Amino acid sequence: MSDVALLDANVLYPAPIRDILLQLAVEDVFWGRWTADIHEEWIEALLRNEPHRERVALERTRDLMNQATRDALITGYEALINCLELPDPNDRHVLAAAIVGRCDVIVTQNLQDFPTEIVSL
Structure with missing residues (x-):
């Protein structure tokens, strides 16, 4: 069975990395997972930094991502968010989703916001 990886918004934001x-997820190298909140985070960041982009096109990308891989969308993690502590409280939803989604790893560019001593428990 492939490792289960939660993909953070900052690795979904750049199209080449996302692709x-x-x-790799489609080829079952790993099982890629995310949440609606993570999707909204990378979409909002792209729209903010590249205002020429159209939301409808990014939402289509989101929808295609959700269809391309098996059971990628994690839900039901919201109640856990306030029980968690991280250096950046805005990242608690990522850790909560990883826990509920039974993810083996979090793929992120913000390693400092997910200290090993907290996330490896």
């Missing part, structure tokens, strides 16, 4: 990760 590589999705291709």
Whole structure:
């Protein structure tokens, strides 16, 4: 069985990285997972930094991602968010989703926000 990886918004934001990760997930190198909140986070960041982008196109990308891999969308993690502590409280939803989604790893560029001593428990 493949490792289960929660993909954080910052690795879904850049299209080349997103494309590589999705291709690997489609090929079952790992099981890529995310949440609606993570999708909204990378979409909002792209729209903020590249205002020429159209939300409808990014939402189509989101929908295609959700369809491309098996059971990628994690739900039901919200109640756990306030029980968690991280250096950046805004990242608690990522850890909560990883726990509920039974993820083996969190794929992120913000390693400092997910200290090993907290997330490896």
